[in-house]
Structures are given as C-alpha cells and as structure tokens.
Amino acid sequence: xxxxxxxxxxxxxxxxxxxxxxxxxxxxxxxxxxxxxxxxxxxxxxxxxxxxxxxxxxxxxxxxxxxxxxxxxxxxxxxxxxxxxxxxxxxxxxxxxxxxxxxxxxxxxxxxxxxxxxxxxxxxxxxxxxxxxxxxxxxxxxxxxxxxxxxxxxxxxxxxxxxxxxxxxxxxxxxxxxxxxxxxxxxxxxxxx
Numbered sequence: 001x002x003x004x005x006x007x008x009x010x011x012x013x014x015x016x017x018x019x020x021x022x023x024x025x026x027x028x029x030x031x032x033x034x035x036x037x038x039x040x041x042x043x044x045x046x047x048x049x050x051x052x053x054x055x056x057x058x059x060x061x062x063x064x065x066x067x068x069x070x071x072x073x074x075x076x077x078x079x080x081x082x083x084x085x086x087x088x089x090x091x092x093x094x095x096x097x098x099x100x101x102x103x104x105x106x107x108x109x110x111x112x113x114x115x116x117x118x119x120x121x122x123x124x125x126x127x128x129x130x131x132x133x134x135x136x137x138x139x140x141x142x143x144x145x146x147x148x149x150x151x152x153x154x155x156x157x158x159x160x161x162x163x164x165x166x167x168x169x170x171x172x173x174x175x176x177x178x179x180x181x182x183x184x185x186x187x188x189x190x191x192x193x
Contacts, residue, residue, distance in 0.1 A: 004105040004114075007071055016075050017141065020156070023148040026141055028075065032064050034140065038175070039063035039126075039133035045171040046129070052171075054125050063130045065117035072098035132172045135164050136180070143183045 014028035040060040046052030067075075073094055081091055099119045103111050115121065122130060142157035164172050182190065 002105055002107055004102065007102065007105060008068065010071055014070055014075055018075060021150065021152045023145055023150045028067055028070055031137055032067055034137040035066060035133045036060040036063040038136050039130050042129045042133055042171045042175060045174050049174065050170050054129060059126050059129045062117055062122050062126055063133055066120060066130055066134060068102060068118055069095040069098035072101060128169060132164060132167055132169055135160050136175060139180065140183050147184055
C-alpha cells in the first residue's frame with residue numbers, strides 16, 4: 001500500500017497566510033490549482049505572443065506540485081522563511097527531507113516520474129513561469145481580501161506586484177493587464193449572460 005496520493009489529498013488542510021487576518025482561508029490545494037492554471041496561461045502567452053517554446057502542460061504540472069513539501073512542513077510564513085540566511089537554509093533542508101519522504105511513498109517504478117515535480121527540479125524557463133504564477137495567485141488572494149473589505153493584504157499586494165514587475169517577463173505583464181483586473185469584479189460584473 002502506497003500513501004502518496006492520500007497525503008497529497010491533505011493539501012486542503014494546509015492553510016496559507018497564517019500571520020494575516022483572512023476573510024476566507026485559502027488552503028494549499030486551492031492555491032496549487034490556481035497556480036497551475038495561471039502557469040499554463042503564462043506559458044501559452046509566452047509561446048503565442050513572444051515566440052517562446054515552453055510546454056504549457058509541464059508548467060501546469062510543475063505548478064501543481066510546487067508546494068507539496070508543505071504537506072509535511074506546513075506553510076511557513078514568508079517573513080519568517082526569508083528572515084535570515086540561517087533560517088532560509090535550514091528550511092530548505094527541511095523541505096528536501098519532506099520531498100524525499102513524499103517520494104518514498106510511491107512505488108519504485110513511479111518515483112522517477114514524480115521526482116522532478118516533487119523536488120522542483122524544474123528547467124529554468126519553467127521555474128520562472130511557475131514562480132510568477134505563484135506570485136500572481138498570491139496577488140489574486142490579496143485582491144479577494146481587499147474586495148471583502150480586508151485592508152490587511154494591501155501591503156502584501158503592493159510588494160507582490162513590485163516583485164512581479166521586477167521579473168521582467170512579458171507574459172506576466174500581459175496577464176496583469178488583460179486578466180488580473182477581472183479578479184476585482186463581482187459575479188454580476190463577470191457575467192456574460
């Protein structure tokens with residue numbers, strides 16, 4: 001009996017944004033799905049509009065698995081995780097250990113297939129796309145909280161948008177211009193019926 005997928009299903013119990021007051025909690029499963037479809041879109045935009053050559057499906061799958069170690073480690077808040085180099089390096093070691101444990105829960109004939117996804121051995125072009133998608137998903141969360149009247153996320157949104165701009169990825173600029181504003185609309189404003 002192998003426990004890999006049962007453990008993955010527990011992503012829904014890992015809550016994000018632990019240091020922030022949330023109007024609606026976001027779990028790791030929700031975040032991973034949103035990051036995956038944004039990564040897929042970013043890869044498509046890069047390919048269609050900027051002559052890129054990124055596999056959108058691979059970008060989506062890497063994004064689905066990008067935070068799986070957090071099933072075992074929990075979601076360590078960003079300010080804590082990156083507070084100093086010692087904590088950052090120690091947390092990387094903890095993540096690597098968690099990734100190894102997750103892989104050990106698969107039959108040997110499937111381990112190699114999942115290894116790159118779980119350990120984030122991502123080709124550089126896809127890594128950038130997934131990182132940007134991860135940040136965009138966080139911006140969406142901030143926008144949702146703002147829309148609900150929660151001002152707690154205003155500074156986080158500003159910092160995330162600045163980080164995204166510094167990435168200088170044209171596909172991110174396109175997504176931010178063409179798709180991101182819609183996340184601030186209500187259902188009636190989104191409706192096409």
